[in-house]
Amino acid sequence: MRIISMMSLLALMSGPVAAASWQIGDNDGYGAGICDNCQHSFNGFTANYDGRSAAEMVATDGTQYTDTYSTAQPGFSPHGSETVATFSFTGLGNSWAVGHLEIDMADFQASTFGSVITTFNGITQNFAYNDGFPNTLIHFYTLTGSVIDSINATGELVITIDRNNSTDFYGFDYLKLSDIAAPVPEPETYAMLLVGLGLLGFASRRRMQKTVA
Numbered sequence: 001m002r003i004i005s006m007m008s009l010l011a012l013m014s015g016p017v018a019a020a021s022w023q024i025g026d027n028d029g030y031g032a033g034i035c036d037n038c039q040h041s042f043n044g045f046t047a048n049y050d051g052r053s054a055a056e057m058v059a060t061d062g063t064q065y066t067d068t069y070s071t072a073q074p075g076f077s078p079h080g081s082e083t084v085a086t087f088s089f090t091g092l093g094n095s096w097a098v099g100h101l102e103i104d105m106a107d108f109q110a111s112t113f114g115s116v117i118t119t120f121n122g123i124t125q126n127f128a129y130n131d132g133f134p135n136t137l138i139h140f141y142t143l144t145g146s147v148i149d150s151i152n153a154t155g156e157l158v159i160t161i162d163r164n165n166s167t168d169f170y171g172f173d174y175l176k177l178s179d180i181a182a183p184v185p186e187p188e189t190y191a192m193l194l195v196g197l198g199l200l201g202f203a204s205r206r207r208m209q210k211t212v213a
């Protein structure tokens with residue numbers, strides 16, 4: 001067990017895979033310096049808080065819905081009354097075999113306020129997140145075969161996130177699309193993995209002790 005774990009760790013660490021990636025949004029903490037995967041207060045910001053940089057303001061003229069809170073709430077959306085956030089990745093070519101998407105988002109409360117409806121190139125995705133207020137989380141998607149096929153057919157990935165009458169407020173920091181199968185873990189992920197492996201070892205030792213006793 002331990003040998004297998006070490007081998008998988010080594011496999012993970014054996015260097016980055018050459019990959020192309022495309023990003024919408026600039027990972028500046030929702031424009032408000034809010035950390036990834038943590039709790040936040042938005043520090044008294046109101047629901048129509050707009051933390052976009054000048055570059056993001058320009059990008060918002062079409063496909064950018066990052067750094068506002070809330071992104072798809074009528075009247076608070078960067079596009080006024082819009083309730084569907086659309087993110088468009090273009091120029092993707094037609095030689096995709098695998099891919100994944102990571103989305104940095106905040107305050108999803110699907111079980112409290114209702115789910116949003118999300119599609120990738122028109123193909124419905126499971127997006128019933130209940131991360132809760134006041135949590136930010138980076139979510140990962142492995143693109144399905146149908147989505148890969150649609151990228152190869154159109155050279156684009158168009159993501160729509162429809163508020164669907166949910167009364168939830170939420171925000172996005174960035175979306176990053178990559179043409180590799182799985183994310184390359186960050187150093188913190190290795191640390192968490194090691195802690196996890198340690199806990200597993202501790203648990204199995206305890207089980208063995210119990211069995212002996």
Ligand SMILES: [Ca+2]
Nearest residue numbers: 027029104173
């Ligand atoms: Ca971020």
Ligand SMILES: [Ca+2]
Nearest residue numbers: 107108109169
């Ligand atoms: Ca919320």
Ligand SMILES: [Ca+2]
Nearest residue numbers: 026027028173
């Ligand atoms: Ca941002």
